[in-house]
Amino acid sequence: MKAYLSEITESIQGEGTLAGSRQIFLRFCGCNLRCPYCDTVGSLSKTPSCKIFLKPGSKNDFREYANPLSISDVVKATANFDTRWVSLTGGEPLLWADYLKRLAPILVSKGYRMLLETNGTLVENLVDILEFTAVISMDFKLPSAIGIDLFPVHKRFLELAACRPVYVKVVVTPSTEPWEIGEVARIIAGVDATIPLVLQPVSLVTSQVAVQAEKLFDLQLDALKHLEDVRVIPQIHKYLRVT
Numbered sequence: 001m002k003a004y005l006s007e008i009t010e011s012i013q014g015e016g017t018l019a020g021s022r023q024i025f026l027r028f029c030g031c032n033l034r035c036p037y038c039d040t041v042g043s044l045s046k047t048p049s050c051k052i053f054l055k056p057g058s059k060n061d062f063r064e065y066a067n068p069l070s071i072s073d074v075v076k077a078t079a080n081f082d083t084r085w086v087s088l089t090g091g092e093p094l095l096w097a098d099y100l101k102r103l104a105p106i107l108v109s110k111g112y113r114m115l116l117e118t119n120g121t122l123v124e125n126l127v128d129i130l131e132f133t134a135v136i137s138m139d140f141k142l143p144s145a146i147g148i149d150l151f152p153v154h155k156r157f158l159e160l161a162a163c164r165p166v167y168v169k170v171v172v173t174p175s176t177e178p179w180e181i182g183e184v185a186r187i188i189a190g191v192d193a194t195i196p197l198v199l200q201p202v203s204l205v206t207s208q209v210a211v212q213a214e215k216l217f218d219l220q221l222d223a224l225k226h227l228e229d230v231r232v233i234p235q236i237h238k239y240l241r242v243t
């Protein structure tokens with residue numbers, strides 16, 4: 001069994017409640033969504049090769065391997081790095097659910113802890129790898145950002161993911177409306193009010209955030225009416241200038 005990955009690298013997790021952790025990133029190709037703020041556009045479709053980086057956080061020091069990669073190719077590449085955290089990311093990693101179903105138990109048996117970073121839409125694909133995840137980072141996509149209402153599917157996804165440690169991440173843009181964050185908070189509270197919500201202000205190409213602090217304070221306060229743990233965390237890897 002083989003899968004298309006665009007890169008395998010070790011770096012610092014820049015998002016969510018594990019921000020700052022050192023992780024190995026397995027970046028899978030393909031995504032079922034097209035968010036206007038996507039910063040991994042190079043992974044939205046299948047790439048002919050996968051870049052395997054040789055130094056943590058490096059942007060230039062890599063070797064290219066022809067896609068698709070077998071499970072043993074990925075296990076071998078993962079062993080080159082030092083950390084025991086693996087991020088399954090993309091693109092949308094759950095598009096490769098059959099592959100992950102076989103890869104995940106192998107990595108777990110070798111002592112890796114797995115963070116699944118997902119857009120929170122492929123509910124059925126989550127089922128088989130759920131037990132192998134140490135943490136699930138799921139997005140709620142906002143109608144003002146992507147033009148469609150995915151709240152019902154996000155709700156179903158969260159109901160399933162909630163049997164594992166999970167947090168919800170929302171990319172906040174200048175167009176985000178207060179009712180949207182209120183709806184996100186109400187849905188999460190309906191599942192478990194202790195699930196953390198991370199408000200992630202969208203980044204400009206300069207790495208600065210594109211949302212005013214006053215708006216973030218207000219949205220956080222609104223969400224805290226429903227939830228116990230609401231954090232504002234920008235993408236820190238952009239400040240560090242690492243991948």
Ligand code: SF4
Pocket residue numbers: 031032033034035037038039040041090091092119
């Ligand atoms: S879900 Fe993630 S990878 Fe897919 S288009 Fe949106 S931001 Fe990009």
